[in-house]
Amino acid sequence: MANSLKIALPKGSLQEPTLRLLEKAGYNIYTSDRGLRPSSDDDSLDIYMIRAQEIARYIDQGFIDCGITGYDWAYENDVDLVDLAELPYSRATVRPTRWVLVVPEDSPVKSVEDLEGKHIATEGIGITKRYLKEKGVNAKVEFSWGATEVKVPDLVDAIVDVTETGSSLRANKLRIVDELVRSFPHFYSSKEAYADEWKKDKMERMVMMIKGALEARDKVGLKLNLPEASLEKVLEKLPSMRRPTIAKLAEEGWFAIETIICESVSRKIIPELKELGAEGIIEFPLNKIVP
Numbered sequence: 001m002a003n004s005l006k007i008a009l010p011k012g013s014l015q016e017p018t019l020r021l022l023e024k025a026g027y028n029i030y031t032s033d034r035g036l037r038p039s040s041d042d043d044s045l046d047i048y049m050i051r052a053q054e055i056a057r058y059i060d061q062g063f064i065d066c067g068i069t070g071y072d073w074a075y076e077n078d079v080d081l082v083d084l085a086e087l088p089y090s091r092a093t094v095r096p097t098r099w100v101l102v103v104p105e106d107s108p109v110k111s112v113e114d115l116e117g118k119h120i121a122t123e124g125i126g127i128t129k130r131y132l133k134e135k136g137v138n139a140k141v142e143f144s145w146g147a148t149e150v151k152v153p154d155l156v157d158a159i160v161d162v163t164e165t166g167s168s169l170r171a172n173k174l175r176i177v178d179e180l181v182r183s184f185p186h187f188y189s190s191k192e193a194y195a196d197e198w199k200k201d202k203m204e205r206m207v208m209m210i211k212g213a214l215e216a217r218d219k220v221g222l223k224l225n226l227p228e229a230s231l232e233k234v235l236e237k238l239p240s241m242r243r244p245t246i247a248k249l250a251e252e253g254w255f256a257i258e259t260i261i262c263e264s265v266s267r268k269i270i271p272e273l274k275e276l277g278a279e280g281i282i283e284f285p286l287n288k289i290v291p
Contacts, residue, residue, distance in 0.1 A: 005203070008049075008055045008058060009049055010067075011051050017091055024216070025209040026287075027042055027045070027209075031049065055068070057077045059081055059188055060079035060081060060190065062192055069188065072127065072181050075126070075181060081190065086186050087211070089214065096183055097164060101178045107158075109177060112132070116138060119139065119155075119158075120132075120156060121151045121156040123143065123145075128160045149168070149169070160180060163176075187210065216286040221259070222258070222266065223257070223282040225254055225280045226257055226276070230276040234273060237276075244259035245259065260286070
């Protein structure tokens with residue numbers, strides 16, 4: 001296609017949260033259990049489902065125009081890409097992914113310097129080797145194909161693994177020695193694709209809509225009618241992005257108010273608004289907030 005953007009989306013643990021985010025941003029992606037080339041309601045998108053570990057490398061090599069993958073994997077592959085946006089979401093929480101140096105709870109290792117000449121297992125070979133070089137520590141780093149947590153202390157002295165909450169590490173009686181990298185997904189482009197005016201415009205529009213969807217996360221709209229006598233008190237209580245929208249109603253002495261608040265605030269603020277005489281209170285969900 002003349003106007004076609006090759007975009008890679010992460011297959012695996014980030015797949016479902018990424019597809020949900022894109023749907024909120026206005027892009028419906030249609031996948032199957034085994035399909036690696038999903039379709040979309042945007043005919044200009046040529047979509048590839050690829051493991052997050054590989055996306056940055058394929059973009060750097062020019063096979064793909066752009067894609068969403070973790071900062072950690074771009075760092076791991078040591079690639080030269082255009083970073084259009086950090087997208088603060090993750091597979092299980094809104095916390096970043098953390099690459100951490102881990103040992104058993106009863107290990108004598110207290111710092112990375114204690115691993116001089118020791119063995120470390122990890123999936124992030126590049127991340128770990130660059131970290132050790134920065135710290136001036138010589139240790140053997142071996143690739144782990146999975147189940148990395150079970151390899152200490154019998155097979156290796158330490159591991160470098162990924163965590164969001166640390167709960168799995170604690171459950172396996174492991175202790176974090178240091179943090180190497182924090183990572184959220186990013187929207188990356190190749191330099192060649194970014195130099196193409198149509199592709200650049202397409203990607204920047206996508207990023208704007210995705211960031212708008214993220215901005216709307218955990219926020220709701222609020223509408224209400226209010227007697228004029230309570231207006232100042234309500235404005236003191238009512239949180240909003242800027243100031244609420246206020247309009248006079250046809251009925252003398254009444255105002256219509258509209259604002260955006262955090263969803264967690266609504267359970268406290270709505271009863272208080274009712275006590276101040278508010279009527280017709282409506283809370284509604286938001287898909288996007290574009291500043």
